[in-house]
Amino acid sequence: MISIRESSRWVVAVVLAMCAMLAHAVPIEGDVSFGGSFRLIDASGNPTSLSLSTGIDFSPNGSGGDFIVTSGTGSFVGVSFFTPGSIKDFQFAPFVGPISNFWDLSSVGFTFDLTSIDNIVKSPGAIALTGSGIIHSTIAGLDSTPGIWSLTGNSTDGVIFSLASTTVPEPLTAAMLGFGLVGFGFARLVKRQPHLKCRSSALV
Numbered sequence: 001m002i003s004i005r006e007s008s009r010w011v012v013a014v015v016l017a018m019c020a021m022l023a024h025a026v027p028i029e030g031d032v033s034f035g036g037s038f039r040l041i042d043a044s045g046n047p048t049s050l051s052l053s054t055g056i057d058f059s060p061n062g063s064g065g066d067f068i069v070t071s072g073t074g075s076f077v078g079v080s081f082f083t084p085g086s087i088k089d090f091q092f093a094p095f096v097g098p099i100s101n102f103w104d105l106s107s108v109g110f111t112f113d114l115t116s117i118d119n120i121v122k123s124p125g126a127i128a129l130t131g132s133g134i135i136h137s138t139i140a141g142l143d144s145t146p147g148i149w150s151l152t153g154n155s156t157d158g159v160i161f162s163l164a165s166t167t168v169p170e171p172l173t174a175a176m177l178g179f180g181l182v183g184f185g186f187a188r189l190v191k192r193q194p195h196l197k198c199r200s201s202a203l204v
Helices: 004-022 171-203
Strands: 031-041 055-058 064-072 084-088 099-105 110-123 126-137 145-153 160-167
Touching: 055 064, 110 145, 126 160
Parallel strands: none
Antiparallel strands: 031 055, 031 064, 031 160, 064 084, 084 099, 099 110, 110 126, 126 145, 145 160
């Protein structure tokens, strides 16, 4: 029968092995926000009303638009306020994607692939969209990381938008935390085991 001490050694070995596998995998953390101008368009790319809109034209005219960074946290903390970037026009109803390099901050090492539009809300004077995707980085040591995306436009005819992309924890990272907690639990049991034996023998 395997003792608690032997079991704890197996748990520690598994945790160390997983740590070695993830040593090279550092996820992108935090969020980045930016803003710019836009207008609502129909399926043909023509300007339209909020109720009839199916897509967004950033920095109206052309095949895409520009934005400026307004804030950044975590891995994005070094991205300066007012750093310029580019963003691609897109259709959200229905969503036409995925869109590679949906927003592009490659000048400072980051891009975002939009893979889905998860929610669309149209209310008087505003439109709000949320979606999912993958944030990539060319910065050494940072791996591509799942992210969520949100956009809010403050006018029915499209004037100013604000956009934020936030990274989300990877399941494997959560699993590592779980294994670590299990390991700590076994370690505490092993420390307490000799003490329990002494008390038992004293009672005999």
